[in-house]
Amino acid sequence: MTAIETPERDTDYRVPALQRGLTILGLFNARERVLAMTDMAERLDVSTSALYRIVQTLVDMGYLQKVGRNAFELGPQVIRDGFAYLASRDIVEVAMPQLNALRDRTSLSCHLSIREHTDSLYLYRAFAPQRLTVNIPIGTRLPCHGTALGRVLLTALDDAGLRLLYQHLRLDDYPPPAPRTLPELQALIARDRERGWVLHRSDYSTAIATGIRDHNGQVVAAINLSGPDAVMDGPEAQATFLQALFQCAAAISAQLGYSAAG
The missing domain is CATH 3.30.450.40 (GAF domain)
Structure with missing residues (x-):
């Protein structure tokens, strides 16, 4: 069972977009401060189009910020x-x-x-x-x-x-x-x-x-x-x-x- 998995009986209560958004934030660490959209998609085994709206929402809320055309780092809201x-x-x-x-x-x-x-x-x-x-x-x-x-x-x-x-x-x-x-x-x-x-x-x-x-x-x-x-x-x-x-x-x-x- 991974860190984001829950018992099967609880799956009806999951919010998939929220779960995926928190998982994206968890991909960043001291060794990997910057990730491209393709990196995130590869780690989560999904397409970049499946992540686009979630990533954009995290950017709008200040939890991610762009550092290149398709690269991101943790935003100031996480730090605050x-x-x-x-x-x-x-x-x-x-x-x-x-x-x-x-x-x-x-x-x-x-x-x-x-x-x-x-x-x-x-x-x-x-x-x-x-x-x-x-x-x-x-x-x-x-x-x-x-x-x-x-x-x-x-x-x-x-x-x-x-x-x-x-x-x-x-x-x-x-x-x-x-x-x-x-x-x-x-x-x-x-x-x-x-x-x-x-x-x-x-x-x-x-x-x-x-x-x-x-x-x-x-x-x-x-x-x-x-x-x-x-x-x-x-x-x-x-x-x-x-x-x-x-x-x-x-x-x-x-x-x-x-x-x-x-």
């Missing part, structure tokens, strides 16, 4: 998707033990997120098993400008970047305390960037978030501590939690190659 996945996976693997330890020290829930367009995408949670806790499932997407994690992620952008990102989004469609205009958002993120952390209250809970930096010093992810207001209210409690959060973020960033001294 692959590195995005690996980067997210690396951050989760590095952050997981640190966030679990932070949860155990504070008895508060911790979350890790990255930015996708204007959303904060939750990649990991260290859930605190207490009666009143904040528990946002992995895979949840929330608007960046309305959450502590999201606002930290937006600090990676300057005013021009924020303007470009939000030029087609109506901020006044979102309820307060989220900013209602682009200038208000830009001013808020500028203060967040200078402070290095964000506190946000909603629905009887409080979240404190800060950024994770990569080897270039860029904010690539954010982590938070979140819990009921009764636990997190007060300057002493917040200072204690903020110190623990900063220590956790520094440990994760260091493992990603960030050096504060550099």
Whole structure:
């Protein structure tokens, strides 16, 4: 049985064009970076005409690109998707033990997120098993400008970047305390960037978030501590939690190659 074969009972569920397209992408490797249409047809034991529409679709989607009249290589979309996945996976693997330890020290829930367009995408949670806790499932997407994690992620952008990102989004469609205009958002993120952390209250809970930096010093992810207001209210409690959060973020960033001294 080859890598693309499935048990006979499953053959009715196959999508032949999709199967063939993925098989074409699998033909490329470190030793064979460029393949002609005839090479692909020969490997798959089909005619070039049978591959033409599939190859053209892969080109249009950016998964293949032409390097000659009838020669192709893997396109930028493969690279983008692959590195995005690996980067997210690396951050989760590095952050997981640190966030679990932070949860155990504070008895508060911790979350890790990255930015996708204007959303904060939750990649990991260290859930605190207490009666009143904040528990946002992995895979949840929330608007960046309305959450502590999201606002930290937006600090990676300057005013021009924020303007470009939000030029087609109506901020006044979102309820307060989220900013209602682009200038208000830009001013808020500028203060967040200078402070290095964000506190946000909603629905009887409080979240404190800060950024994770990569080897270039860029904010690539954010982590938070979140819990009921009764636990997190007060300057002493917040200072204690903020110190623990900063220590956790520094440990994760260091493992990603960030050096504060550099």
